[in-house]
Amino acid sequence: MKPARRQRLILIALMVIGVAGAVGFALKSFNDNLMYFFSTTDVADGKAPKDNLFRLGGMVVKGSVERPNKGIMVRFKLSDFSKEVTVEYSGILPDLFREGQGIVANGKLDSRGVFVAEEVLAKHDENYMPPEVKASLKGSVNQK
């Protein structure tokens, strides 16, 4: 390889490594801001902002969805399999909202420690299967 070419190649490699390093440090320092939502454990540990809107993500606990006033307001529990947070929401729920499904809600905590959501988004999981396969998965008890 000719020296001039080698030099250019080394310069390019250094540039890419330098940029990657700079971006890596930047992302590391902004790590918390890049999280799209807080987990329910974060909320229980008091890491979530107190008076501001923030997003809360978790799994809708099975059997926790209720409509206490028989109206449009829904109340359910979100969990990340260690801590649970109660959420209240008045509005139209997305198609994929159901018990056992992951969701992300935008809202704030009120004085009771209940998360009052202004918006609820369904978080789709990465599994795709035909209905028959799902049914047979449910049928076998050993499946998680």
Next chain:
Amino acid sequence: MFLIPDPVGRFFHRMASPPHFYALTEKLMPWLVVLFLLLLLPGLYGGLVLAPPDYQQGDSYRIIYIHVPSAWMSLFIYMVMATAGAIGLVWRIKLAEIVAISSASIGASFTFIALVTGSLWGKPMWGTWWVWDARLTSELILLFLYLGVIGLYGAIDDKRTASKAVAILALVGVVNIPIIHYSVEWWNTLHQGPTVTKMDKPSIHVSMLVPLLLMAAAFKLYYVIAMLQRARLELLQRERNAQWVKAMLEKRA
């Protein structure tokens, strides 16, 4: 890298010669188109008709047959563009510069398609057209990178200088590619995690996976076809005063 075997070196040397490239791609083109159709048609039929509906999303999930291959292509084409750009910078091979810039607008189109189809799917499924999570934001930055490459190339009159500038921009942007890919694992995102590239257990039923892979292969072929066509045109424009172009035109006239 510093010890390239002789036949390989000769092959690249010959491929990089503009008249040879022009003639060879002309001969290859019909075969590429046939192969593209052979992958696209079964892929579309399998994805839109044969594949069963999803247990949760019903038929809406079928947008993955466009969305996922487009998103893969947006990353793949960027890597091709940056690699070709680097080869152009180091070895000053004209053809590498042309491949790099010919890839840019195709990559931008695939990025745009991935963003739009994702948005159309997101409204009914997530309940929103757009969120600023790490995956969506980094993919949007990718679109801006592509547009930056196209704009920068157009802004500089001397195309050899333009190619060098564009290659540096593309190489700086390479850092975004792993960020897009791993964004769903590094951070909490609304976008779901990887389905197909997850190795431990398949998260997609095989009847849905096969058409998806066919579509992905078809999209790759489409990229090769579109990129070669653009590259041939760019080559003719750059070499319009070269002897081989004149000779070829006289022969065809």
